[in-house]
Amino acid sequence: MSPEIAIHGAGPSGCTLALLLHDAGRAVRLYERRPRGAAAGAPRPIALSFASRLIFERAGLWRSLASTPIENIQVSQAGRLGRTHIDARDAGLPALGYVIDYVALAAVLLARVEAAGIEIEYGSESDAALAPAARLVVHAEGSTGAAREKRYPQDAVLALVGIEPSAGHTAYERFTTDGPLALLPLANRFAVVWGTGVGRARQLVAASAPEFLDALQRAFGARAGRFVAVEGRAAVPLVLRVREARTGDRTVYVGNAAQTLHPVAGQGLNLGLRDVWELAQAVRVAPDAGDAQVLRTYAARRRLDAFVTTRLTDLLAGLFLGANPVAGAARGLAMIALDACVPARRFFARRMIYGASALP
Numbered sequence: 405m406s407p408e409i410a411i412h413g414a415g416p417s418g419c420t421l422a423l424l425l426h427d428a429g430r431a432v433r434l435y436e437r438r439p440r441g442a443a444a445g446a447p448r449p450i451a452l453s454f455a456s457r458l459i460f461e462r463a464g465l466w467r468s469l470a471s472t473p474i475e476n477i478q479v480s481q482a483g484r485l486g487r488t489h490i491d492a493r494d495a496g497l498p499a500l501g502y503v504i505d506y507v508a509l510a511a512v513l514l515a516r517v518e519a520a521g522i523e524i525e526y527g528s529e530s531d532a533a534l535a536p537a538a539r540l541v542v543h544a545e546g547s548t549g550a551a552r553e554k555r556y557p558q559d560a561v562l563a564l565v566g567i568e569p570s571a572g573h574t575a576y577e578r579f580t581t582d583g584p585l586a587l588l589p590l591a592n593r594f595a596v597v598w599g600t601g602v603g604r605a606r607q608l609v610a611a612s613a614p615e616f617l618d619a620l621q622r623a624f625g626a627r628a629g630r631f632v633a634v635e636g637r638a639a640v641p642l643v644l645r646v647r648e649a650r651t652g653d654r655t656v657y658v659g660n661a662a663q664t665l666h667p668v669a670g671q672g673l674n675l676g677l678r679d680v681w682e683l684a685q686a687v688r689v690a691p692d693a694g695d696a697q698v699l700r701t702y703a704a705r706r707r708l709d710a711f712v713t714t715r716l717t718d719l720l721a722g723l724f725l726g727a728n729p730v731a732g733a734a735r736g737l738a739m740i741a742l743d744a745c746v747p748a749r750r751f752f753a754r755r756m757i758y759g760a761s762a763l764p
């Protein structure tokens with residue numbers, strides 16, 4: 405029998421939506437391409453915002469997730485003046501965010517879906533024929549081809565590095581002329597997300613461990629300590645992919661299926677979870693889950709947040725590239741001004757945490 409709501413893709417967006425709708429008493433079935441028990445993909449760090457924590461709390465998931473809190477973030481640019489230090493107190497919160505590994509997150513969510521008794525078909529490609537009579541078909545398959553795409557001239561090098569002294573609760577974002585370099589604290593180590601040219605990314609992945617650690621130390625400096633070990637290196641291509649329309653006839657796109665962002669500001673899944681939360685609110689009490697008016701309301705509520713977060717991320721991805729000294733000085737002054745102005749820091753922090761809903 406066809407489900408009332410068919411969700412294609414059992415990644416973080418699809419599973420969270422399934423749990424929220426199941427809790428609201430809606431009949432949901434998930435369709436996942438991977439076979440049961442197959443790894444969810446490559447390990448990579450995910451910085452969850454405080455707003456994402458609230459969504460996971462409301463879905464009854466937060467206590468099952470082991471994460472490392474980020475209490476402050478240091479933003480700087482290599483070789484130039486200018487530094488900003490954003491503290492959780494600026495935003496009036498216990499933490500600015502929480503770092504978790506994607507594979508661990510996906511596994512916990514899937515286990516909760518199964519424990520809740522939500523039906524899930526593994527090894528199933530999304531295909532209109534699969535759920536012909538569903539009242540609503542949700543696309544949560546992640547990045548899809550049918551969207552506008554921009555390939556950034558960079559790949560992200562991912563790695564898990566040991567450091568002395570061990571990592572605490574500070575995250576670092578360092579903008580180099582080559583691309584942004586993020587260090588996210590994860591259980592006493594740092595997860596590295598290093599945006600750099602495609603050829604250099606390949607070299608960094610292939611380099612010996614001492615060569616990699618040396619290159620990282622030179623690019624990042626000594627502010628966090630001495631890098632002593634590395635594992636789990638990989639390079640992933642960086643793209644911006646945005647669907648023109650996030651809803652259609654009894655159809656809706658959420659998470660990466662709606663928009664895939666550069667990871668520079670750690671916004672992709674956080675934005676996707678806000679999609680999922682709004683969709684669950686729009687659908688939970690609707691007599692007909694796929695009603696055109698319900699989907700219109702959802703699309704209208706998501707427009708500003710999705711637009712602003714996508715534009716801001718794209719801007720940040722390009723802003724700190726290049727060696728122009730005048731532009732470098734201007735960026736440095738902007739960071740110094742932000743550092744000196746508490747209300748500006750508070751506004752910026754809340755904007756990154758809650759999305760456009762934090763705009764006054």
Ligand SMILES: Cc1cc2nc3c(=O)[nH]c(=O)nc-3n(C[C@H](O)[C@H](O)[C@H](O)COP(=O)(O)OP(=O)(O)OC[C@H]3O[C@@H](n4cnc5c(N)ncnc54)[C@H](O)[C@@H]3O)c2cc1C
Pocket residue numbers: 412413414415416417418435436437438444448449450451452506528529530544545546547560562597640658659660661667669670671672673674675676
């Ligand atoms: C290097 C890197 C760092 C990142 N860091 C952050 C960060 O710090 N913070 C943050 O918020 N975001 C971050 N992101 C983005 C984040 O990973 C994504 O936004 C998030 O994974 C999207 O979740 P999703 O469930 O929408 O899609 P996905 O995670 O892609 O899950 C999609 C699921 O659908 C399944 N599937 C695929 N095709 C089909 C099909 N045809 N039929 C059925 N099932 C299908 C897949 O197997 C998968 O299980 C980062 C991304 C990268 C690449």
